[in-house]
Amino acid sequence: MRLRQLPLWELKFQARYGIHFLYGFLTALYAAVLVSLPSSWQKNAAALLIFSDPAAMGLFFMGAIILLEKSQRVTAGFAVSPIKAWEYVCSKVLSLSTIALGVSAVLGAAVKCSRLSLVLLGTFLASVLFTLLGLILATRAQSLNHFLLVSVPVELLTFLPAVLHLLGITPGWLSLYPANVCMGFIAGRGCSAAGLVLTTALIGLLYAAARSCVLNMWTGDGGVRL
16 A cells, blocks of 8 residues: 555655656657757767656656655654554655656657657666666765765766667677666667676665664664664
């Protein structure tokens, strides 16, 4: 029951602070830009936009979300509530992935993508990865500036290889790199079974790390360990 209610609470929290309005505007803007491009550019441009914004929104916004929750003592409330850390992590992932999937579906339709299911799968995988990374960094950040600073290396290690992979200028073995796996799906190309297994394994490791970080954050805020 809580796992159904928490993502809805997260979506309401995000809507209250304008995230949904912002992405409604950005989706319309991105779609207008894409349809104005030459048809030969549209699919790669759409893949780049989807990967670097809606799919990565968990990394961009998680610092602000967590720090806002801390300032409002929401995390301290979670520490003494029946809510489990895994439910908290999953609610963050599900709520942000829902927005990312909606935006990517619109952008994929705008460029008349013939393999929209692959685009959505890649968006979901990338959104989960970025949200978990953002959650790990945000629970340890002391301020928004601190979060932005520590997130820069993560952005370089994910965005740069993925963009090079999209342009086809990386060696073949880098197709197994999780960021490149996600980009391959978003570009409608798919990936090898080994790449999908490695990406899934990384998600599992990041989930375990994010859950541990949330428990540590709650311990510091609420004084108890559930």
